[in-house]
Amino acid sequence: MEAPKEILKNLPPFIRIYKDGTVERPLGTHTIPPSTLSAVGISSKDVVISPQVSARLYIPHSSLSSSPITKLATIVYFHGGAFVIGSPFSPFYNGYIETLSAKANALIVSVSYRLAPEHPLPTAYNDSWAAIEWTVSLSDEWLNDHADLNRIFLAGDSAGANITHQMAMRAGTKGSPIGLRGVVLVHPFFWGSDLSEEEEERSWSVNQMWTVACPTSDGIDDPWINPRAETAPPLKELGCQRVLVCLAGVDFLREKGKAYYEALRESGWEGVAEVVEVAEEGHAFHLFNQGCENAVKLMERIVDFISSGGTS
Template identity: 35%
Template structure:
């Protein structure tokens, strides 16, 4: 874990978390955002190729697949590790093709040396949790069964990691709990670990970082609370298991993860109100005997997504984490 140093300035940007407007019908007003199209054409410039494929037409869910442009068709023993990625946005905002998340996924492919599959899941409050978790499981079964040439040629399905940023980190954790219980059914997809990037957890008892950073300009405490109020099941408080992973000492499915040798990487930044909740989750996992690695550094919530120039150290750490698993 890195030590705290000078304060890193946040970039100026539109921030949907500061002014959440709920419509009379219970939906949320979402302002237009920059969204990047897929780039499947090898003749178009770029280090990474991507393409979109449907997941469930009824749910309007879909996936964006990424591979390195220069990748050669590997042998079965040298295929790419797979990162299944879940975007952030408090379960209320953003999509898999949101520009900041598209750029972040391209960086994972280029700098970590993996294939990425990014899920566009249903958003709250129109679709409250566990809808997003169920979409994540749909995605894993899709990966198991689909006959896509990129998957068959490049993906090492025996070496998969669930990864997400902010709400996506929460999603990766809960999808991991569900996937651990369904491990036999998911074969040949084999998950080897979780990468929780600035995970979105909270609880009724305030952490020190929430109190100290309650007026954070990017993610103030009231917006953390409001997005959980909009995404949790109706009537649930913030000690619901979907919000607080420490409830009842943690899920029993953690024992299944441990038995299968999963590892967990928890990352965060010192100027993030969610930092302590991420650390408490990591501590809980360690207490249950999970192989847990922490990477905390100077910066603010979602820093490496919002400012690509700050992402290098994180990509390096994720690469070491994935390669460690690959070499065991």
């Protein structure tokens, strides 16, 4: 009988890493295909951005046959999963993004970036930036016909919200190929050494997960996980006009998300920051129970944020 493999790191329910390099992901591996026409009136398709990066595109089906051709707000979306699990092709994300596309009347590029530990950070950041550059290049027919480059938004939840922030910071640098109308950060995966008593109870698991995602990091005050760190680029350089930070009251990441919002407002950044908090809900509740009243209200708030970005 073959001897059991020796476990190097076990972080249930997300990931198990063995000493021989094998990685098991108990969650987030089930996927579903795109749809020519979904129940909410959305068409989707899968595209290859590069040999390493792919995405699922979503568009209101009616826009494909509209005359004259309609230009739509365009959202580049980054899924969550602590940088180690998750996929835009999962039932959770596929259903959520279909609904967002329908309600916001938006074209959405839902990005499949490479995951740690096989591809540690900054791989996810680089893949995500490549997806943004591909989006604004309009090389896909749907994008060429329907993407409104004057209404580009970035959005994501958890680790995807972390990515969204990092991409907005890149967009703020000189020579960026994109001009962002706004970004949406849902339950952002930010951390740091300034922990409350409640956060201290979760610090071991967060630290372990961060070590898996970024083994070369100096720790939890790394600017990639703590945008308020002394060594982080100034928040005033954030390259967008508007920010919506979405918090959940019983989410262990709530305090860091709130601190980010406050630091951004005090940074000298010239944009407008908004925050919305759902007091009685936990992390990523809007994905796990998409039909609940609070998830519906949060979706409405995000849609309003996108819609109020104006028209070209």
